[in-house]
Amino acid sequence: xxxxxLVSGIALKTxxxxxxxxxVLAVTTIVVAAVFLYPVYWMATAGxxxxxxxxxxxxxxxxxxxxxxxxxDAWDHLRIPHFFLNTVYYALGGWLVQLAVDVxxxxxxxxxxxxxxxxxxxxxxATLMLPxxxxxxxxxxxxxDLPILHLNLLNSPWGLWxxxxxxxxxxxxxxxxxxxxxxxxLEAAAIDGATRGTTLTRIVLPLSxxxxxxxxxxxxxxxxxxxxxxxxIMQDPERQTLSVALQRLSxxxxxxxxxxxxxxxxxxxxxxxxxxxxxxxxxxxxxxxxVKG
Amino acid sequence: MTAAxxxxxxxxxxxxxxxxxxxxxxxYGFLAAGLLCFALFSWYPLVRSITLSFQQxxxxxDPQWVGLDNYRALFADPLFLTAIRNTAEFTGLALIFGxxxxxxxxxxxxxxxHFTTYFRLAVYLPVMLPPIVSAMLWxxxxxPGQGLFNTLLHGAHLPESQWVQSPRTAMxxxxxxxxxxNLGGSTLMYLAALQSLPPELYEAAELDGAGLWQRIRRVxxxxxxxxxxxxxxxxxTATMQVFIEPFQLTGFTNPDTITVMTLIYRYAFxxxxxxxxxxxxxxxxFVVLSAFAAIYLRITRERSA
Numbered sequence: 381x382x383x384x385x386l387v388s389g390i391a392l393k394t395x396x397x398x399x400x401x402x403x404v405l406a407v408t409t410i411v412v413a414a415v416f417l418y419p420v421y422w423m424a425t426a427g428x429x430x431x432x433x434x435x436x437x438x439x440x441x442x443x444x445x446x447x448x449x450x451x452x453d454a455w456d457h458l459r460i461p462h463f464f465l466n467t468v469y470y471a472l473g474g475w476l477v478q479l480a481v482d483v484x485x486x487x488x489x490x491x492x493x494x495x496x497x498x499x500x501x502x503x504x505x506a507t508l509m510l511p512x513x514x515x516x517x518x519x520x521x522x523x524x525d526l527p528i529l530h531l532n533l534l535n536s537p538w539g540l541w542x543x544x545x546x547x548x549x550x551x552x553x554x555x556x557x558x559x560x561x562x563x564x565x566l567e568a569a570a571i572d573g574a575t576r577g578t579t580l581t582r583i584v585l586p587l588s589x590x591x592x593x594x595x596x597x598x599x600x601x602x603x604x605x606x607x608x609x610x611x612x613i614m615q616d617p618e619r620q621t622l623s624v625a626l627q628r629l630s631x632x633x634x635x636x637x638x639x640x641x642x643x644x645x646x647x648x649x650x651x652x653x654x655x656x657x658x659x660x661x662x663x664x665x666x667x668x669x670x671v672k673g
Numbered sequence: 674m675t676a677a678x679x680x681x682x683x684x685x686x687x688x689x690x691x692x693x694x695x696x697x698x699x700x701y702g703f704l705a706a707g708l709l710c711f712a713l714f715s716w717y718p719l720v721r722s723i724t725l726s727f728q729q730x731x732x733x734x735d736p737q738w739v740g741l742d743n744y745r746a747l748f749a750d751p752l753f754l755t756a757i758r759n760t761a762e763f764t765g766l767a768l769i770f771g772x773x774x775x776x777x778x779x780x781x782x783x784x785x786x787h788f789t790t791y792f793r794l795a796v797y798l799p800v801m802l803p804p805i806v807s808a809m810l811w812x813x814x815x816x817p818g819q820g821l822f823n824t825l826l827h828g829a830h831l832p833e834s835q836w837v838q839s840p841r842t843a844m845x846x847x848x849x850x851x852x853x854x855n856l857g858g859s860t861l862m863y864l865a866a867l868q869s870l871p872p873e874l875y876e877a878a879e880l881d882g883a884g885l886w887q888r889i890r891r892v893x894x895x896x897x898x899x900x901x902x903x904x905x906x907x908x909x910t911a912t913m914q915v916f917i918e919p920f921q922l923t924g925f926t927n928p929d930t931i932t933v934m935t936l937i938y939r940y941a942f943x944x945x946x947x948x949x950x951x952x953x954x955x956x957x958x959f960v961v962l963s964a965f966a967a968i969y970l971r972i973t974r975e976r977s978a
Contacts (some may be wrong), residue, residue: 382853384872384875385783385784386784386872386892386893388698390878402782404787405785405787408781408782408792409788409791409792416796416798416799416857417798419799419810419814420799422821423810426813435819439825443765471731480705481706481707481710485703485704485706485707485708488701489702489704491876492696492700492703493700494697495697497704500708503711503716504707504734507711509963509966509969510959511958511966512717512964513916513934514914514956514958515718515719515722515955516937516941517937517941517948517952518718518725519714519949519954520720520941521718521721521730521732522713522714522717524732527713527717534697536755542713542714543713545710546707546708546710546713546715547704574950575945576703579920599803607805607917611826612942623803624805626805626806627921630809635909640809644806644810648802649805651801651803652798654801655801659794662797663861666858666862666865
């Protein structure tokens, strides 16, 4: 039984209430489908159309002669597999680096509590307030010439991974979760002779599975969606992500529109699949990140 | 009481300073990678941003201190005022659509007792698309010759529009893309907040004879006040940094739609290769955004205290 909202259950049971409700439900269902689903459907099916049908632009809902030719062309000419693998490599690597760096930092701040730990935590949280955009230029210059080390990370995946690891949100969520693990469990482990490292990997991490899942999903989605930073860092066209490569190809060459749209669909597909599989975690994680109302 | 709470004080006494030093070293060992990442890519760039804005730097010759020259050059550039005006227009329009629509949509969806999963998935779907793909997709919709929108207008015997090509409608068209691509997130946050409202409030209001509109105005909206304020600030700071839509749909050279972010990009990477000038503009953007961040911090802290 759903709890009552603005409109009471009794009001809905009257004949007028039912009619109004069903009308509103039907209209909302159709409008939501037209506004949010149709554009994505249009993209997926435009790639199935023949160039002639696409150019005709009568609003056809179902392609007349569906053919995978544009998808095949996109796959080969736009070299989707190559850029796809680049993106997977950057996203998975970024995810692992983010987890390794942020989990150990949060564990240290939450459980090992070093001198000045509170200050460090505050400074990390403060970066959440820093507009990424305002740091674009100096962060780029830092990547081209790391202070002291004088390394150039342009065209290196580390140029994407290391900045992603400086994630105040992850550290905040992880630290809050670690703070709530009962002391008794960790002390019992310490008495049994577990070191800090084994306590982390054998006890804290298995307990943190739900929060790690949320962070993982958001980190992978974030890396997949990112555009401006990868465009600046991966200047070598061979190393670009799928998003950046598609944008470059759309701006610089004469790719037939159906082929370009098929490429865009292929770039969006992995995220849609992840979304369908992990929808509970993703929609639930949204409120985990939200401030409490 | 566990054994450990008895052991701990003993350990402290026996270990003394060396033990604490060891613990701290261990703790900083775990913290080292995080410190390094934050220092290199957040803290240092913030300082560098400020110093860079007083320097001339083109990556070829050594940076030189030039005082306020960058700021002077910025204010002398007619594009600077244009970019500020355009960004203000984008933020204003994005608030009208992107702020009001999710609140109304969430209130509506919260009343519907069927297809709840469908509504959530559908509304959030565009948020999952890579933003550049959304922008490229809408570019096809806006196409003045054979785009979807003009085909629809034509079919309805309405006058066609130039969409992003016309200075009159360009900014609005960009706002529509951005709103479509992003409003799912805020809608679902409002929905979560609505679901935690106590039903007694509505019951009491109804007993007092409050009609539907009265219940929305006097119960729902006041209860959402806090999250509405937070979303307002987040949305202002996000839309003031808009980049992808103007970059992809109209280009970073078009004075009709150039924004602060595309101007930073243009100064640093596209036309001028002038990092000092770009940094000066970044610093100004940062100062304005910090004001909003400070307000945000204050109200969320008051709330949690």
